[in-house]
Amino acid sequence: MPSELVVPSIHGEEGQRLIQRFSSVPGLLQPVEGYTLYCWAKDGPGKGVVVELGSARGYSTCWLAAGSQISQRGKVFACDSFHYGENACFVSDEAVGIPLFQDTVQRMGLSDWVEMRVGDSAEIGRSWQPSQSIRLLFIDADHSYTGTYSDFMAWFPHVEPGGVVGFHDIGTNPGCSQLYSCLLYFNPQIQEVMAASSLRLIRKPLEGEGVFLPPSIEEAVACYRRVLDDRPSDVEVLTRLGQIHLEQQQLDEAERRYRSALAVASAKDGLYDSLAEVLRRQGKVAEAIDCYNHMVNPTAQQSVNLAGLYVAQGKHDQAEACYRHVLTLTASSPVVWNRLGFVVGLQGRIDEALQCFQRAVVLQPAAFSKSLDETTIYLNHLRGMLQDKINRIDAILKM
Numbered sequence: 540m541p542s543e544l545v546v547p548s549i550h551g552e553e554g555q556r557l558i559q560r561f562s563s564v565p566g567l568l569q570p571v572e573g574y575t576l577y578c579w580a581k582d583g584p585g586k587g588v589v590v591e592l593g594s595a596r597g598y599s600t601c602w603l604a605a606g607s608q609i610s611q612r613g614k615v616f617a618c619d620s621f622h623y624g625e626n627a628c629f630v631s632d633e634a635v636g637i638p639l640f641q642d643t644v645q646r647m648g649l650s651d652w653v654e655m656r657v658g659d660s661a662e663i664g665r666s667w668q669p670s671q672s673i674r675l676l677f678i679d680a681d682h683s684y685t686g687t688y689s690d691f692m693a694w695f696p697h698v699e700p701g702g703v704v705g706f707h708d709i710g711t712n713p714g715c716s717q718l719y720s721c722l723l724y725f726n727p728q729i730q731e732v733m734a735a736s737s738l739r740l741i742r743k744p745l746e747g748e749g750v751f752l753p754p755s756i757e758e759a760v761a762c763y764r765r766v767l768d769d770r771p772s773d774v775e776v777l778t779r780l781g782q783i784h785l786e787q788q789q790l791d792e793a794e795r796r797y798r799s800a801l802a803v804a805s806a807k808d809g810l811y812d813s814l815a816e817v818l819r820r821q822g823k824v825a826e827a828i829d830c831y832n833h834m835v836n837p838t839a840q841q842s843v844n845l846a847g848l849y850v851a852q853g854k855h856d857q858a859e860a861c862y863r864h865v866l867t868l869t870a871s872s873p874v875v876w877n878r879l880g881f882v883v884g885l886q887g888r889i890d891e892a893l894q895c896f897q898r899a900v901v902l903q904p905a906a907f908s909k910s911l912d913e914t915t916i917y918l919n920h921l922r923g924m925l926q927d928k929i930n931r932i933d934a935i936l937k938m
Contacts (some may be wrong), residue, residue, distance in 0.1 A: 566598020580606025585674030
């Protein structure tokens with residue numbers, strides 16, 4: 540098996556076939572994330588088993604099991620309590636459970652490649668047989684910092700040297716994202732080997748070097764502060780602390796950390812973006828706009844954020860300019876066309892606004908067709924208000 544893996548494009552024949560195969564399975568994993576897991580389960584390094592923490596309705600399990608199935612590399616061990624608390628906050632209790640999971644796996648023809656382990660994922664890890672080494676571990680259970688910490692510390696010793704650990708929802712969920720950042724910062728011997736959307740994969744070092752990981756977010760903050768005692772201009776630590784304070788709604792402290800980082804950083808666009816978000820939450824809209832205007836190469840999303848701030852100030856023409864700039868970068872974004880429609884409508888260009896909304900519907904019918912009728916009513920209301928004003932002006936001029 541190769542030590543390095545290149546994941547083919549999901550738009551290829553294999554990726555599209557698998558997307559179609561699992562299209563009826565509910566789940567929160569992005570197809571590109573599922574396909575990445577499939578490829579690592581199929582072709583990744585090592586001879587151990589695959590373990591998944593947090594199986595829910597079985598969507599990610601299917602991707603992993605399909606990879607093991609096609610390569611004939613053994614079963615996937617799916618560990619989950621199947622009665623949901625924090626690690627399934629997006630689905631109702633009725634939408635998950637052992638019968639549904641088993642039905643999903645059976646319906647996809649993967650029953651022979653999946654073995655369930657029911658219970659707390661960290662407890663299962665602590666009682667795992669040392670003889671069953673793990674080549675691929677996927678952590679997607681309790682997304683809190685302490686929950687992810689418990690899972691990682693319980694299972695990481697069972698991952699074989701050179702084996703791979705995947706983390707889901709990095710960058711979208713603060714708890715597991717903070718832990719992942721700590722893991723990489725305090726353990727430079729651990730390297731990230733692949734990223735796909737919110738999925739991150741790391742490889743366990745071949746040498747038996749220990750891992751340092753603060754057990755709580757409070758301990759993580761304390762560790763970062765000790766680093767700053769020795770290196771007060773460490774931009775990476777200042778940025779990490781700023782993010783933690785932002786997520787904990789400690790906005791003044793977050794602002795202080797980001798401004799300290801900006802004072803010494805070389806590449807600043809990302810820091811300006813983060814500071815702008817802090818200022819926006821503080822109600823300092825003008826200062827937030829100034830942050831975006833300091834950027835050298837703003838991304839499409841940052842331009843969208845800036846447009847939203849202009850809307851908040853009632854500067855609809857400047858917001859329109861931002862949205863139109865974004866459309867030069869990504870003309871197929873229905874969300875941007877939809878937002879542009881509202882901004883144009885607020886400037887009185889009703890027919891042009893309706894065309895923008897219709898463009899959004901064409902690009903993504905499922906998301907925008909239902910709201911088009913409401914939007915049309917809104918535009919007609921604006922049209923009526925404008926016509927009423929025009930009639931009054933005409934009457935005054937005649938007098």
